[in-house]
Amino acid sequence: MTEIIYQIDEQAEDFLSAYLNNASPTGFEESGQRLWLNYIKAYSDTYKVDNYGTVTAIVNPDAPYKVVIEAHADEISWFVSYINDNGFIYVIRNGGSDHMIAPSMRVNIHTDKGIVDGVFGWPAIHLRKEKEHTPKVSNITIDVGATTKDEVLEMGIHVGCVVTFKDGFFKLNNKYYGSRALDNRIGGFMIAEVARLLKSNQVNLPFGLYVVNAVQEEVGLRGAEMAVEWIQPNMAIITDVCHDTSTPMIEVKETGDTKCHKGPVITYAPAVHNKVRKLIIDAAESANIPFQRDASSRVTGTDTDAFAYGNGGVPSALISLPLRYMHTTVELVSKADVAETIKLIYATLLSIDPNKSLKYID
Numbered sequence: 148m149t150e151i152i153y154q155i156d157e158q159a160e161d162f163l164s165a166y167l168n169n170a171s172p173t174g175f176e177e178s179g180q181r182l183w184l185n186y187i188k189a190y191s192d193t194y195k196v197d198n199y200g201t202v203t204a205i206v207n208p209d210a211p212y213k214v215v216i217e218a219h220a221d222e223i224s225w226f227v228s229y230i231n232d233n234g235f236i237y238v239i240r241n242g243g244s245d246h247m248i249a250p251s252m253r254v255n256i257h258t259d260k261g262i263v264d265g266v267f268g269w270p271a272i273h274l275r276k277e278k279e280h281t282p283k284v285s286n287i288t289i290d291v292g293a294t295t296k297d298e299v300l301e302m303g304i305h306v307g308c309v310v311t312f313k314d315g316f317f318k319l320n321n322k323y324y325g326s327r328a329l330d331n332r333i334g335g336f337m338i339a340e341v342a343r344l345l346k347s348n349q350v351n352l353p354f355g356l357y358v359v360n361a362v363q364e365e366v367g368l369r370g371a372e373m374a375v376e377w378i379q380p381n382m383a384i385i386t387d388v389c390h391d392t393s394t395p396m397i398e399v400k401e402t403g404d405t406k407c408h409k410g411p412v413i414t415y416a417p418a419v420h421n422k423v424r425k426l427i428i429d430a431a432e433s434a435n436i437p438f439q440r441d442a443s444s445r446v447t448g449t450d451t452d453a454f455a456y457g458n459g460g461v462p463s464a465l466i467s468l469p470l471r472y473m474h475t476t477v478e479l480v481s482k483a484d485v486a487e488t489i490k491l492i493y494a495t496l497l498s499i500d501p502n503k504s505l506k507y508i509d
Contacts, residue, residue, distance in 0.1 A: 148430070148433040148434045148494060148497065148498070149434075150434060150435055151434050151436075151490045151493060151494055153340075153344055153486055153489055153490050153493070154486065155340075155482065155485065155486055159336075159340060159343075162182075162186050162336070162339075163316065163324070163333075163336050164315075164316040165182060166179065166182050166183065166186075166332055166335070166336060167315060167316040167326040167327075167328060167329070167332055167333075168315040168316055168326075169182055170222070170224075170255065170257065170311040171220055171221055171222050171328065171332065172221065172222055172223070172224035172241055172242075172257075172309045172311055173221040173222070173223070173224060173241050173242045173362070173363055173364075173365045173366050174221070174241065174309075174362075174363060174366075175224075175257070175309050176200050176220050176221050176362045176363075177200055179220055179332065180196070180200055180202045180220055180360065180362075183202060183220065183335050183339065183360050184196070184202050184204070186339055187204045187339045187342055187343075187358065188204070189343075189346070190204070190206075190339070190342035190343045190345070190346040191204035191205055191206050191342055191358065192205055192206055192207065192208055193205050193208050195377075197370075197373055197374070197377065198373075199362055199363065199369070199370060199373060200220075200362045200370075201220075201359065201360065201361045201362050201370040201371075201373060201374050202220075202359075202360045203357050203358065203359045203360070203374065203378070204339075204342060204357075204358040204360075205355065205356070205357055205358070206342065206345065206352060206355065206356040206358070207351075207352055207354065207355045207356060208355055209355070210352075210353070210354050210355035210501075211355075212353070212354040212355065212381050212501035213354065213355045213357055213378060213379065213380040213381050213382075214352075214354050214355065214356055214357065214380060214381065214382045214383070214384070214496065214499060215357045215358075215359055215374075215375075215378060215380045215382070215383040215384065215454065215461075216338045216341060216356070216357075216358055216359070216383075216384050216385075216386070216492055216496070217334075217338065217358075217359040217360075217361060217371065217374070217383060217384070217385050217386070217450055217454070218331050218332075218333075218334025218335045218337065218338050218359075218360055218361070218385075218386050218387065218450075219331045219334065219335075219360070219361045219362070219363075219364030219365070219370065219371070219387070219450055220331075220332060220335050220360045220361060220362055220370075221242070221362050221363055221364055221365050221366075221370075222242075222311070222327065222328035222330070222332065222365070223240070223241065223242035223243055223244045223245075223328075223330075223365055223474055224241040224242065224244060224309050224310060224311045225238040225239065225240060225241055225244055225254075225309070225310040225311075226238060226239050226240075226241050226306075226307060226308070226309060226310070227256070227289075227304060227305065227306055227307060227308040227309075227310065228306060229306065230296050230299050230300070230304070230305075230306070231296065232295065232296050233294065233295070233296075234290075234291070234293030234294050234295050234296055234298055234299050235268075235288040235289070235290060236256075236265070236288060236289040236290075236291065236299065236304065237285075237287075237288055237289075238284070238287065238288075238289065238310060239284060240284065241309065241365075241366070242365030242366055243365060243474055244474070245474050245475060246282050246283060246284045246287055247282050248475050248476065249267040249282060249287045250267050250268070250269030250282055250287060251266070251267060251268075251269055252266070252267045252312055252313075252314075252476065253265070253266050253312070253313040254266065254267060254289060254310050254311065254312055254313060255310070255311050255312075255313055256289070256291065256304055256308055256309075256310050257308060257309045257310070257311070258302065258303035258304055258305075258308055259303055260302070260303035261303070263291055263302050263303065263304055264291065264292075265289040265290060265291040265310070266289065266290050267287055267288070267289055267290075268288060268289070268290045269282070269287075289310065291304065311327075312327050312476045314326065314327045314476035314477070315327070318482075319479060321482075322408070322481060322482060322483075323407070323471075323479040323480060323481060323482065324479070324480050324482055324485065325477055325478065325479045326476075326478060327475070327476040327477075327478060328478070329388065329470060329478040329479075329480055330387075330388045330470060330473055330474065330478060331364065331386075331387050331388055333388065333468060333470075333480055333485065334386040334387055334388070334468070335360045336485075337386055337468070337485060337488055337489050337492065338358050338359075338360070338386060338492065339358070339360075340489045341358070341489055341492045341493050341496070342356070342358050344489065344493050345493065345496070350497070352496065352499075353499075353500075353501055354381075354499065354501045356496065357378050357380060359371075359374050359378070361374055361450055364387075364449070364450055368449075368450050368452060368453040370450075371385075371450035371453035371454060371457075372453045372457060375453060375454050375457035375458050375461060376457065376458060379458050380454070380458075380461055381461070381462070381501070381505075382423060382461065382462050382463070382499070382505065383451075383454035383455075383461050383462070383463040383464075384423070384427070384463070384464055384465075384466060384492060384495060385449055385450050385451040385454060385463060385464070385465050385466070386465075386466050386467070386468065386488065386492065387449040387450065387451075387465065387467055387468075388467060388468050388469070388470040388473065388478075388480070389403075389405055389412050389414075389441060389467035389468070389469055389470065390402060390403075390405065390469070390470065390471075390473060391405065391406055391407045391469040391470060391471045391479075392404055392405055392406070393406045393407075394471050394472070403441045403442065404439075405439050405441055405467075405469050406439070406469055407469045407470075407471065407479070407480065407481040407484060408481045408483055408484060409437060409439050409469070409484075410436065410437030410438045410439055410484060410487050410488075411431075411436075411438050411439070411466050411467065411468060411484060411487055411488040411491050412438070412439045412440065412441045412466070412467040412468070412469060413427055413428060413431075413438050413439070413440055413441070413464075413465075413466060413467075414440075414441050414442070414443055414447060414451075414464070414465040414466075414467060415440065415441070415442045415443070416442065416443035416444075416445075416446070416447045416451075416465070417445065417446075418446065418447055418451050418452045418455035418456065418463065418465075419447070419451065419455070419463065419464050419465055420455070420462035420463055420464055420505065421507070422462065422505045422507075423462045423463060423464040423505065424464045426464075426495060426498060426499065427464055427466065427491065427495050429498065430491065430494040430495040430497070430498045431491055431494065433494070433498070434490065434491075434494040436487055436490050436491045436494060437487060438487075438491065439469070441467065447465050449465055449467075451463050451464070451465040462505040466488060466491060466492060468480055468484055468485065468488050469481065469484060
C-alpha cells in the first residue's frame with residue numbers, strides 16, 4: 148500500500164472545536180449529535196438516528212457485507228440530586244465523573260430556561276483540615292449565587308438537571324489538542340474524517356460502511372448494544388482513548404507503556420478478534436503508520452465488548468488514541484496521533500476483503 152496522505156486542515160479543526168465546546172452529557176447527547184451529523188452528511192449516502200440518539204452515517208447502504216467504524220459521543224457529567232435551604236446544590240455522578248477535580252471548577256447547569264452558571268465551591272485552606280476536608284461526592288456543592296432553595300428553583304434548576312464543566316477546546320504547544328470530553332468525541336471526529344477522506348479520494352468500497360457515533364458508553368456501552376442489534380455487522384472497528392502512561396504517578400508495569408506521539412494503540416484482549424487485529428496491523432505496516440500495543444485483561448471497557456459479544460458474535464477490534472488526564476477538563480491528545488489514527492482506520496478499510504472468512508475454524 149502506498150503512503151496515505153492526510154493532514155488535519157482548518158475545516159476539520161473548526162468542526163473539532165465546535166464539537167468539543169458543545170456539551171454532550173450521557174443521556175443528553177442531542178445537540179452534539181446534530182453537529183456531528185451535519186458535518187458527516189456530505190460524506191455519506193444516508194443516515195439513521197435511533198430512539199436514544201445514536202447516529203449512524205452509512206456509505207453504500209445496499210451492500211450485503213457490513214463494516215462498522217465506531218466511537219462514542221457522550222461525556223461525563225453530574226446530576227443535581229439535592230438543593231438545601233441555603234441554595235447550595237448537591238450532585239451525583241452521570242458516568243465516571245471525578246469528584247477530586249471538582250472544587251473551584253466553573254459549571255453549566257442545563258435547564259429548560261437555558262444555561263445557569265455555577266461554581267463548585269470549596270472551603271478556604273485557612274478553614275480546613277486535610278483529613279476532614281477531602282473532596283467526596285457527598286460534600287462537593289455548587290453555588291449559583293442564590294441564598295434560598297426557592298431562588299434556585301426559580302432559576303429553573305431542579306433535581307435531575309445535568310451539570311457540565313465549562314472548559315472547552317484549546318491547543319498546547321501546538322502539539323496537543325486539549326479539552327474536556329476528548330474521551331471520546333475525538334473518536335467521533337476521527338471516524339468522520341475517515342468518511343471525509345474516503346469521499347475526497349473517491350473510494351468505492353466493496354461493502355457497506357456504517358459510521359456509528361454511539362450514545363451512553365460512559366454508563367455501560369448502551370448505545371453500542373443497541374446499534375449492533377439493528378446493523379448486524381460482519382465486522383466492527385472501534386476507536387476510543389487509552390492512557391498516556393508516561394505522565395507522573397502512573398506505574399507502567401501495571402498499566403502498560405503507551406505514550407502520546409508514538410501512534411495509535413492496537414489492543415490485545417479476549418473480545419478483540421485475532422484476524423481483525425492482524426488486518427489492522429498488516430495495514431499499519433503496509434502504509435508505514437506507527438503504532439503501539441496494549442493488553443486488556445478480561446474486558447476492554449470500551450464499545451468493543453458490546454460489538455464483539457452482540458448479535459451472536461461480531462469480529463471486532465479496538466484502535467485507541469493515547470490520552471493524558473482522562474476524565475478531567477484538560478484531557479490532551481497528540482495532534483500527530485489523531486492524524487495517524489485516521490490514516491490507520493482508512494488503510495484498514497481499504498484492505499478489507501468481504502469474501503475472506505473471519506472464522507477461526509472453517
